[in-house]
Amino acid sequence: MLALAAPHFADLPRDQRLVAWFATQAAAAGDPVAAEQGYRRNLQVIRLLRGILSRPQVVPASLLSRIRAFARLVYLNHGLHDAETGRKQAPGFTASELRIAALAASAAGADLGLGGAGLEYALRALEGPLFDARLDAQRTVHGADLTASAVNFYEGVTLRDLQGFPEQAPLHSRVVKQGGVVVERVYRLPAAADALESALPYSAPPQRAVFEPLAAFFRSGDSSQLESAARAWTEAFGLVDAFAGFFDTSADPRGRKAMFGAAVGMADPERTEALERLRLRNSGEALLLLSAAGASRPPRSYALTAEGKSALFAGAFEAAAQVRAEGTIGAIAEPALVRDLLRCAPALRFAQLALRELSRAAADALPALQEALADANALVLAESTAEILPDPRCRELWPQFVATDWLSTVADTEGDRVEDDRQRSVLLQLWWFTGKGAAVERHASGRRYLAVPDGAKFRAAAQELLTLLKELQASGDAARWRELLERHASHPDPRWREEIASRLQGVPRRVAVLPPRLEAVLDGAGKVVDAQAVAVQDFDEHVLREWASY
Numbered sequence: 001m002l003a004l005a006a007p008h009f010a011d012l013p014r015d016q017r018l019v020a021w022f023a024t025q026a027a028a029a030g031d032p033v034a035a036e037q038g039y040r041r042n043l044q045v046i047r048l049l050r051g052i053l054s055r056p057q058v059v060p061a062s063l064l065s066r067i068r069a070f071a072r073l074v075y076l077n078h079g080l081h082d083a084e085t086g087r088k089q090a091p092g093f094t095a096s097e098l099r100i101a102a103l104a105a106s107a108a109g110a111d112l113g114l115g116g117a118g119l120e121y122a123l124r125a126l127e128g129p130l131f132d133a134r135l136d137a138q139r140t141v142h143g144a145d146l147t148a149s150a151v152n153f154y155e156g157v158t159l160r161d162l163q164g165f166p167e168q169a170p171l172h173s174r175v176v177k178q179g180g181v182v183v184e185r186v187y188r189l190p191a192a193a194d195a196l197e198s199a200l201p202y203s204a205p206p207q208r209a210v211f212e213p214l215a216a217f218f219r220s221g222d223s224s225q226l227e228s229a230a231r232a233w234t235e236a237f238g239l240v241d242a243f244a245g246f247f248d249t250s251a252d253p254r255g256r257k258a259m260f261g262a263a264v265g266m267a268d269p270e271r272t273e274a275l276e277r278l279r280l281r282n283s284g285e286a287l288l289l290l291s292a293a294g295a296s297r298p299p300r301s302y303a304l305t306a307e308g309k310s311a312l313f314a315g316a317f318e319a320a321a322q323v324r325a326e327g328t329i330g331a332i333a334e335p336a337l338v339r340d341l342l343r344c345a346p347a348l349r350f351a352q353l354a355l356r357e358l359s360r361a362a363a364d365a366l367p368a369l370q371e372a373l374a375d376a377n378a379l380v381l382a383e384s385t386a387e388i389l390p391d392p393r394c395r396e397l398w399p400q401f402v403a404t405d406w407l408s409t410v411a412d413t414e415g416d417r418v419e420d421d422r423q424r425s426v427l428l429q430l431w432w433f434t435g436k437g438a439a440v441e442r443h444a445s446g447r448r449y450l451a452v453p454d455g456a457k458f459r460a461a462a463q464e465l466l467t468l469l470k471e472l473q474a475s476g477d478a479a480r481w482r483e484l485l486e487r488h489a490s491h492p493d494p495r496w497r498e499e500i501a502s503r504l505q506g507v508p509r510r511v512a513v514l515p516p517r518l519e520a521v522l523d524g525a526g527k528v529v530d531a532q533a534v535a536v537q538d539f540d541e542h543v544l545r546e547w548a549s550y
Contacts, residue, residue, distance in 0.1 A: 001539060002320055006290060006516040009533035012266060015202040016240045020264055020290050021531035022199035023211075023242035024518045026218075027262030027293035029191035030244060032550045034260045034294035035078045037174075038139060038251070040152045041129040042079035043550060047113025048126070049074060050547045051105055053540070058104040066092040067101060068540055075543045076298060076512050080129065081150060083300065084423070084510075085414045086139035086251075088150070095127050113550075140251050140419050142490075143482060153257040157182060162254075169223055171258045172246040186221035187260070192244065193219040206236035214244065227307075234309040237285055239267050247306060248295040249363055250371075250421040259295035263304050263311070266290055271314050271350070277387035280358040282310045289316040289515045290533065298512040300422075303357040310357040314350055320511040321349055327507035332404045332500060334442065334449045341401060344394035348401045351388045355381045366472070366481050368421040368489070373469050375425050379462035399452035399459075403439050406430050407450055411500040412509065413492040428489035429465070436461040448499060517542065 009017065035042040049071045056064055070091040077083045091098075106112055106119055114122050128135045136150035146154045156177035167173065169186045176183055196215040200208055209232040217225035226245050233243050244262030249255050265287025275284035282305060292299055302317035303310055329341050341348075359377035363370055382389060382398045389395045409426040418424055433439040434450075438461035442451045452458050472481050514536045521530035536542045 001512050001514065002323060003514045003536040003539075004289060004316060004319065004516055005535040006266070006288060006533035008288070009266065009290065009516070009518075012239055014530055016204075016238075016266075017531045018202040018528070019199050019204075019207060020240045020242070020266065021518050021520060021528065022195050022202075023240070023244075023264045024291040026192040026195035026199075027242070027244050027264060027291055028546070028549065029189050029195060029218075030260040030262055031078075031293045031297070031546070033187055033189065035550070037152050037257075037259050038077075038079040039081060039129075039136065039150050040155070041126065041136075042074075042152075044113065044122070044126060045080060045130065046074060046547055046550050047111075048102060048122070050544060050550065051110040051112035052101045053544055055105040055108040055110045058108045059101045063093060063097050063101055067098075071543060072539065075546065078294070078297075080136075081139035082414075084412065084420055086419050087414055088133065088137050088139075090133060091130060095123070095131050098130070099123050138419060140253055142253050142419055143486065144253070146253060149253050151251050151253075153252050159254075167256075169221060170256050171223070171249070172221065172226075172260075173257070187246070188221045189218040204238055206232070206238055207240070207242075210236050210243065217245070230307040234283065234307050240290075241265055241267075241285065241287055241311060243304060243306070243311070244293070245306075247304070247363075250368075251295075255363075255366065260293075261295035261304075262291075262293040263287075263289070263296045263299070263313070264291040265311065265313060268315055271312070274350070274388060275312070275354055275358070278354065278358055278385060280355070280381070282308050282358045282360065284310045284312060284354060284358045286312050286314050289313045289513070291515045291518060298514065301357075302353060305357050305360045307362075310360065312353055312357060314353060316513050316515075317353060318346055318349060320513050321345070323511045324507055328408050328504065329404060331503040331507065332407050332449075333400065334451060335444070337397065337400055340393060341397055341404065344391065344397050345401070347389060347391060347394050348398060351382060351385070351398075352378055352402075352405075354388055355385065361473075366476070366478055368424045368485060369469065369473060369481060371421045371425040372428055373466075373473065375429060376462065376466040376469050379429075380459070380466050383459055396455065399439075399455055402429075403433075403450045403452055407496065407500050408504075410492050410496050411504055413497060416491060418490050418492060423492075424485055424489040427492060428485070430493075431488040432465050433458065433461050436464070438462075447503075448496075514539070514542070517545075 052067060053071060073089050081088050139150050141148040145158050154175050157175050161182050165182055167184055173184045173186045176185060193215040196211045199211055203211055210229050213225045214229035242264040246258035247261055248259045251259055268286035268288050271286030275286060299313055299316060302313045325345050330338055333341050355378035356374045360374040406426050409423055413423055438458040439450055439452055442449045516533040516535050518531050518533055520528045521532060523529045
């Protein structure tokens with residue numbers, strides 16, 4: 001866990017501090033939506049955990065610590081399923097222990113979010129979702145009918161039901177079958193609209209051009225308003241930038257429906273200057289992370305890309321990477337390269353993030369193809385973009401840095417099958433480059449390493465992969481793409497995974513970044529007149545504060 005500070009937030013003009021605060025409130029209004037989208041039982045579990053943890057004094061200490069540990073996981077993943085692997089997480093307590101804690105908290109006056117339902121009935125209804133590993137085990141299952149996935153975009157609906165069904169809001173709706181009739185339920189977020197409208201008096205003209213249609217979208221669910229806001233956002237560069245909506249389609253087995261996500265940041269001038277030297281598909285800006293919600297919290301891609309613009313949270317990305325960098329590179333890279341890789345790693349990470357996002361195209365209907373294309377573009381562009389990688393030695397090390405990153409990702413996979421788009425993209429690259437002989441195994445001192453002995457061969461393989469992916473995108477050949485993913489990008493090599501995982505023992509598997517907490521400053525009448533940013537000090541208290549509105 002890494003809690004970020006924002007020491008320069010106080011240097012912003014008061015109007016911009018207020019814009020950031022109101023934009024953060026708008027983002028927070030969508031957080032429960034993201035939890036509900038992930039799994040139909042998530043909100044019930046969150047409210048139950050919140051209620052129990054609001055009365056810690058009545059829960060046995062040994063049990064309380066285990067419930068808190070599980071609550072942290074649920075908070076970080078927006079529900080029961082791991083945000084990266086999609087696998088359901090098992091609590092460290094039993095159903096009977098949960099019952100003891102819930103009964104004690106209820107007797108002490110806790111609100112368990114039951115909405116009039118009996119506690120015993122509610123607990124029995126949650127036994128399967130919480131404690132049966134086989135029930136709704138995977139958030140997203142590709143290549144199967146919709147009922148195989150736990151994700152909550154569909155209810156009682158099969159792929160056959162959707163043939164010819166006209167979705168009015170394909171990104172921001174659920175499709176439900178009731179009484180044999182398929183209906184679409186569009187998400188609306190009036191609280192988010194209220195917060196954005198409250199920001200308008202303090203907004204600069206480019207911000208207003210984003211917030212007005214975005215507020216209208218959240219109030220009405222009208223897709224055209226979201227499109228207008230996205231177009232305005234591509235032109236909005238300033239001291240504070242914020243956007244929210246439904247963008248991430250990776251959790252939908254159809255690749256159509258999107259999780260809610262939002263992010264707020266303040267200008268990072270030094271990194272933005274480096275991005276401005278690039279001339280790629282998308283314009284770019286670097287931001288210091290102020291808040292994030294939904295699928296963007298905690299950040300995973302450290303970027304928000306839409307409609308020809310990419311906002312990169314490169315400072316947060318680097319802060320998280322530094323926690324693992326020395327241990328990961330030291331364990332995975334060839335010993336002779338470790339020193340130079342550690343020196344170049346910050347520049348290489350920034351280049352990888354920038355090239356991937358600034359070349360990223362609009363979402364594609366073929367699952368995982370957008371992610372694979374973004375990665376392939378970055379692999380090809382690194383050699384020819386000295387603007388972002390001016391150090392010749394660092395450019396020379398780019399292929400080896402990428403190979404090290406691949407193995408780190410393989411070590412993070414779970415089970416025999418991978419469903420996550422990011423991980424599938426990496427497995428596809430690993431298969432492709434080893435198959436082309438551009439990445440080869442080397443053995444030294446009883447260890448295996450993945451080496452790139454010929455830079456020209458690596459670049460040629462990267463260009464060939466990019467050409468293939470573009471052909472698939474142009475043809476829309478879903479069957480061929482599914483076959484490619486199934487055969488070469490869905491099953492990690494267990495030997496590599498076990499070996500690398502054993503070498504990474506003692507290195508944090510993941511680092512979750514917590515943005516600072518933006519707090520309102522009130523006048524004597526209770527009106528919000530300013531805002532301040534403080535680093536999160538007590539994570540458990542922070543979780544309960546965030547869950548208070550669920």
